[in-house]
Amino acid sequence: MGIIGEFLAGRDGAARRHGEIAVGSMSSGMAVALPYVAVRGARPGKTLWLHGQVHGDEINGMVAALRFAARLDSQSMQGNVVVTPTGNPHALDSRRKRNPYDDLDLDQCYPGNPRGLISERLAHALMNEIRGTADWLINLHTMNALFDSKPYAVYKLHPDSGVSEAGLLRAIALFEPHVACRMDVGGKGELPGNIAGALDYQCLAAGIPAFMLELGGGSRYEAANVALAERGFERLAIQMGILEGAVDAARKVRRVTRRGWVTFDRGGLFVPQVQAGDTVSVGAALGTSMDIHGNALEEICVPGDGIVIGLRRDPVVHTGERAAFVGYEWDSFDLA
Structure with a gap:
């Protein structure tokens, strides 16, 4: 169990913590670390994990997840919410998709390697925290800065996950996506590279339900898309029993295959x-x-x-x- 899991397993009641997951260091001595915000409810329950940014130009999800966590009342929660706002801090700081120190696509590097290149080490550190702690994970993305899009979802199916397509789509529907795209993990006719190395797919491999939420275009703040994501986080937290309330979910989702x-x-x-x-x-x-x-x-x-x-x-x-x-x-x- 990682440092976040240990905090959430504490028996001291409602609490909030922010900190960093240590990964390494730069030549200057500056730390390489993954920041986190963890909100522990007054009563034990499930954990919703919001991962705000795999690629450095994907901003809307970061803002939405941090805003959602900031307004949570831990005293009224049964369960937990974790936000890791950036999984790729070097790419974020350089305002580019890939880590400038190894030029790898981080979302093709999971579950990572503790002795690998920096992207692989970042991936390993995050997965080490997620396993055994998260009950649902939302992998937040946008299209790159050259494109416009309406919010949509991308999901994958893992043969050994125990997570059904219908179960993923019921959660996806809470976010009012324009479409929900079922992605070929082999990448045939769509995207090159190790699609099986995506964070959400490796979470599925670990038995954790997960999907990608694409929130518009990159390198910019889009208020409507941020608000849509916040509504979806709240609905999913209610569905998981973390927050109180009722959810009027959509009955159909437009599925792209x-x-x-x-x-x-x-x-x-x-x-x-x-x-x-x-x-x-x-x-x-x-x-x-x-x-x-x-x-x-x-x-x-x-x-x-x-x-x-x-x-x-x-x-x-x-x-x-x-x-x-x-x-x-x-x-x-x-x-x-």
């Missing part, structure tokens, strides 16, 4: 014609691009009927860069 990127063939300046969240028909134009002299270059079209999950907001584009993230297969999943 296949999605992919639309890319540019030529570099230029992109002008969108749709918005993130739109449903479009096969062949519909997402936008057009022009060259540096103002001449038309290409019309960016979808290869099938789709839901625009994320849309590029930065007009400066190069060959092979991403224009949009589009869902191509979806249904309405009944939660009744």
Whole structure:
């Protein structure tokens, strides 16, 4: 059991603590550590764990989780809430996705390695605290700063977790997502790399229900998305018995089972014609691009009927860069 678990297991009643999980040090002697806020309820119960940032440009979830924890009344709680606002402090401080000291994608490094590169050590330190303590974990993300999106969820299925798809989607529904995307852990046709190394998937492997909540665009504060996340945290805490109250949950979730990127063939300046969240028909134009002299270059079209999950907001584009993230297969999943 880690230092957070030991604090939550204490028998001294309601309490609140903030501190750091030691990981290492820099050449200057500055500590490498993961900050945390832990709120222990007056009565024992389940633990909701909110992880605010794996990538350094994902800000909305950090703000939402810290604000939610700040307004909790520990005396009225049965159970606990833990916030680890940043899992990647070097990336946060440098305002970039990846850790600048090893250039690894931290969300492909879990469960980590205590003797590995710095990202692997950060991953190990966090997982060591989560195991045996968390009953639910929300892995908070955004799209990168070049894109707009409506809040949505991403979830994975682990064959040995004991966590059902319906159970994940019932929790996801509490956050009012635009869509809930079931992700292929093999990464086929979607994203490269070790998708099985994601924090939420490794939590599932440890028997802890977990999913990713994507809260808009990166490197900026979006008040509506922060507020939506706070409402969702409260609803899930009520559902877990940590807080008192009633939850009127959605009965259906729009589930996306296949999605992919639309890319540019030529570099230029992109002008969108749709918005993130739109449903479009096969062949519909997402936008057009022009060259540096103002001449038309290409019309960016979808290869099938789709839901625009994320849309590029930065007009400066190069060959092979991403224009949009589009869902191509979806249904309405009944939660009744």
